[in-house]
Amino acid sequence: MNAPLHALQAQTGRVALSSVSIRVGSGADAFTAVQEVDLDIAPGEFVCLLGPSGCGKSTLLGALAGHLQPAQGRILLDGAAINGPSPERGLVFQHHTLLPWRSVIDNVAFGLKMRGQPRAARHAAARALLELVGLGGFETRYPAQLSGGMQQRVEIARVLLGQPRVLLMDEPFGALDALTRLKMQQLLLDVWDRFGTTVVFVTHDIDEALFLADRIVVMSPRPGRIIEDIRLPFARPRDASLSTSADFNTLKRHLLALLHHDADAAPLPRLSPLGAVRPHELQFAI
Numbered sequence: 476m477n478a479p480l481h482a483l484q485a486q487t488g489r490v491a492l493s494s495v496s497i498r499v500g501s502g503a504d505a506f507t508a509v510q511e512v513d514l515d516i517a518p519g520e521f522v523c524l525l526g527p528s529g530c531g532k533s534t535l536l537g538a539l540a541g542h543l544q545p546a547q548g549r550i551l552l553d554g555a556a557i558n559g560p561s562p563e564r565g566l567v568f569q570h571h572t573l574l575p576w577r578s579v580i581d582n583v584a585f586g587l588k589m590r591g592q593p594r595a596a597r598h599a600a601a602r603a604l605l606e607l608v609g610l611g612g613f614e615t616r617y618p619a620q621l622s623g624g625m626q627q628r629v630e631i632a633r634v635l636l637g638q639p640r641v642l643l644m645d646e647p648f649g650a651l652d653a654l655t656r657l658k659m660q661q662l663l664l665d666v667w668d669r670f671g672t673t674v675v676f677v678t679h680d681i682d683e684a685l686f687l688a689d690r691i692v693v694m695s696p697r698p699g700r701i702i703e704d705i706r707l708p709f710a711r712p713r714d715a716s717l718s719t720s721a722d723f724n725t726l727k728r729h730l731l732a733l734l735h736h737d738a739d740a741a742p743l744p745r746l747s748p749l750g751a752v753r754p755h756e757l758q759f760a761i
């Protein structure tokens with residue numbers, strides 16, 4: 476994996492949702508989980524969907540993955556409608572989907588095996604990705620012999636081998652302890668920097684969203700709607716010291732207030748300009 480791959484992939488991965496509503500459940504229990512969402516994500520952008528439990532984040536991600544069809548509106552990837560799951564939209568969940576009876580390298584290379592690639596070629600590609608996620612030397616282990624963080628690294632390598640135009644991540648670090656989670660966030664940023672793939676990352680953790688994202692799209696529940704779209708002013712590369720900065724904490728307070736805000740109450744005041752941040756670098760859409 477090298478620089479040309481980054482350049483190649485940065486051309487693709489534009490996601491466009493227009494007036495997307497998604498209904499879930501059936502019969503009398505059916506309801507609108509996501510309502511009239513408009514969202515444009517540029518190629519290579521890292522977007523976090525942030526919201527309280529049940530606000531429809533996973534439902535929206537499921538539609539991007541092609542597992543759910545919108546009841547209304549359109550979802551396009553690079554101008555083409557999404558009509559079902561595909562490796563071009565790689566999904567990573569909270570719990571890995573590795574095959575327990577296959578070694579680490581065979582798990583990563585499994586997609587290439589399904590596409591008929593010879594063993595030597597698929598193992599070479601898988602080995603390069605395992606190096607990238609810090610698992611060189613673990614090729615012959617089995618998933619059960621790895622820690623939770625290592626299993627998620629294998630999962631990320633497996634999904635990246637499909638060269639996705641968009642990486643869809645649904646609370647991928649939610650089951651990890653706090654320290655491992657921080658390490659995985661840093662690893663993900665390093666990997667993303669190498670690949671330049673568009674990322675849509677679902678979380679309800681404000682710190683995680685602030686550390687990772689270019690943009691945070693905030694959703695409110697019943698029905699799931701976008702209530703704010705914030706472009707973060709933080710430079711990259713980022714490290715743990717970001718979370719102690721004044722601007723980080725100002726944004727964190729604002730996001731906390733948004734997540735705890737009663738949708739039926741009066742609207743919250745807009746965020747005032749941040750100390751070290753030039754006001755034009757903040758973008759809001761309510």
Ligand SMILES: Nc1ncnc2c1ncn2[C@@H]1O[C@H](COP(=O)(O)OP(=O)(O)OP(=O)(O)O)[C@@H](O)[C@H]1O
Nearest residue numbers: 499500508526527528529530531532533534535679
């Ligand atoms: N297949 C389904 N049948 C019935 N209700 C569903 C179905 N899928 C989702 N829901 C409901 O739709 C709403 C949105 O769910 P969703 O999982 O998208 O929320 P979320 O924001 O991802 O929540 P969490 O952070 O807890 O995962 C919830 O009220 C959920 O119970």
